[in-house]
Amino acid sequence: MRVKRQKRHRRAVRFYTACYGFREPFKILCDGTFVHHLLANCITPADTALAKWLGAEVKLFTTRCVIAELRSLGDSYSDSLHAARNLITARCDHEKRESAVACLTDVIGETNPEHFFVASQDAELRKMFQEIPGVPLIYALRNALFLDRPSATQHKFVKTSEEARSHMTDVEYKMLKLQKKRLATYGARDSSYVNENNEDHILEKDFKTNVKRKEIAMKDKAQFKRKRAKGPNPLSCRKKKNKENSAPDKDSTSVDNATRNKSRKRKRSRKSKSTTEAIV
Known part of the structure; x- marks a missing residue:
């Protein structure tokens, strides 16, 4: 139930902001009965409780x-x-003290120009303010706060104001008549000039259409291109090797092998011959 009540209150607040121009921070005009009820039921601090309940910043007035x-x-x-x-x-603007009901009705007036929310526990006062367009009403029941739904008169006022915006006013209607008369007087004078301009415009159109047709005919013709020889792809070609870094020839390799074989031969010593001759 609490979630549904919050949704209903937020919907009512959106109605007043969209249709009557209420803006944050919302102004709440409190009478004595509402202030006494808040203190008796420990709904304090009142500004934070109302701000949390309405979902916006609040200023309390009296x-x-x-x-x-x-x-x-x-x-x-x-x-x-x-x-x-x-x-x-x-x-x-009361020099002498007035009753709370009379004072609040004078402050609100016929159209509520200051965009006040009226907070009161007086049911008769709330009924009276329901007949005035653009006056949201707040009351409390024990520890719960409530916002009255927009009345039928408030919805009707919104519809009539929207219809009035969609139609022309008397001043706008008079201005339209004057403009028509001016166009009628100047139309006869400028008719020849308008006909000349129309002829020039027609000639320009014909010239542009002919040019477009020629361009389309040229585009429709088959256009053949000759295939020209292209160079090789540089990325697919190998780089040329230098002669210094080239591989050695077969003749040079054979000579190298022969020299290696000669160097590997064992050298025999001649001491053995000398020893045999001495024994004999």
Whole structure:
């Protein structure tokens, strides 16, 4: 139930922001009954609770007449009087003290130009404000806060305002008539000039179409290209080897082998012959 209630409240807030131009931070105009209910049910601090509930920043307002009414109620409302004094005071032009209902109706007026949310526990006051377009109403039940759904009069006001925007006003209609008369007077004078311009425009069109047709005919013809001899791919060719680094010839290899064989022959000593001759 709590999630559904939050969705309903967010939907109502979107309605007022889109159709009536409410912007953050939202202004909430509180009367004495609402302030007393918040303190009695420990819904404190009120600004953080309302901000969390509406999903946006909030500023709490009250009037001097509301504070004076709480002061006149005695010591039982001293805490609510102290809390109301800490709120921002909205401007009301009452020199003498008025009742809270009369003061709030004067501040809201017929169109609610300051875009106030009205927070009150008075059911009759909320009914009266439901007939005024663009006045969101807040009330509390025990520890829960509620936002009234937009009334039928508020929906009707939005529809009529949208229809009025789609139609022309009287001033715009008069301007349109004057423009038509001017075009009718200048149209006869400029008719010859317009005909000449039309003829030139037709000639230009014919010339452009002929040029395009020639270009298309040239494109449609088969165009053959001669194949020309191309050089070899340099990446597929081997690099030329230098003569110095080239492999040796067969003759040189045979000579080298012969010299190696000669050097490997064992040298025999002649001591054995000398020894045999001495024995004989």
